[in-house]
Amino acid sequence: MAEEQVAYPAPAKLNLMLRVIGRRRDGYHLLQTVFQFLDYGDALRFVSLPGRGARRLAGAAEVSPESDLVVRAAQLLQDACGVREGVGIFVDKRLPMGGGLGGGSSDAATTLLVLNQLLGLGLSLAELAELGLGLGADVPVFVRGRAAWAEGVGEQLTPLPELPTPWYVVLHPGVSVSTGSIFSDPELTRSHSPITIRDFLDGVQDNTLQALVLARYPVIGEALNWLDGQGIAAPRLTGSGACVFGMADSREVAGSIVRRVPANWVAFAAQGSNRHPLHAQLNLE
């Protein structure tokens, strides 16, 4: 089992575009989206504990330890594989929660990938992605570790290894958007026409949740206008928000925009990445 000192990354994701194109019988919405990772995120450490089960030893105060996705992911794996060893997990939380950056899903995926390897459980990435889907629709892309075009609820993945990897400015305007309330809103348009990967690469990169999210949370529109005023072209929402993002011309430009962000908002600069950093660290495919 791991040394407590080894830190494992759980990066953020951006949805470079997102379209709602239908609805499943169980109420979940069918999407088309493009996921790209950021070189910015949470960090997790793991340690053996006496007895069975999983315990969070540090993490976000807003999330109770037993409902934390890292604990639920570890328990899922322990149950699926009959693990007898206890696990303690430290979460160094940097990503805003409920921000559309997928932090909870990323933490869960890192837990699945790391414990599978440290405990020698031998599950494939496909098996881990399937297990993780039960925790959240964004978990599979983090398990697979490749920037991807996604369909279904986000689990049908086609890798996009050649996406540009610009510097982004990501801005959190201080409100929390409930994903569930946006998807259940009577005014949500649920039948946008599907597009192709080619259409996306040719520039169809809008987020069809954005109009409704802006109507419900006007401050997010103010954040988009602010980015626009800093010279960021076509800033947009990631996931169901609340974060908005846009490409900068360089690391320096991104950094200088972040330094000008109004005091009541939080922002960071990060570079896009088409590979999950943990995959290189763990020598995964």
Ligand SMILES: C[C@@](CO)(OP(=O)(O)O)[C@H](O)COP(=O)(O)OP(=O)(O)OC[C@H]1O[C@@H](n2ccc(N)nc2=O)[C@H](O)[C@@H]1O
């Ligand atoms: C919209 C996306 C895009 O990446 O990201 P986030 O903004 O959350 O990061 C995801 O698909 C978010 O998927 P997931 O992580 O499962 O969302 P949850 O917060 O668990 O969903 C809360 C609720 O939203 C509804 N929901 C969610 C996803 C989906 N494809 N259709 C839905 O109808 C369901 O009612 C669900 O119970």
Ligand SMILES: Nc1ncnc2c1ncn2[C@@H]1O[C@H](COP(=O)(O)OP(=O)(O)O)[C@@H](O)[C@H]1O
């Ligand atoms: N380790 C975790 N990190 C973040 N959120 C968590 C975690 N465990 C459980 N959650 C819950 O999941 C919700 C969604 O969090 P997150 O994945 O960060 O946002 P989003 O789905 O908007 O990208 C949070 O509001 C929180 O209640």
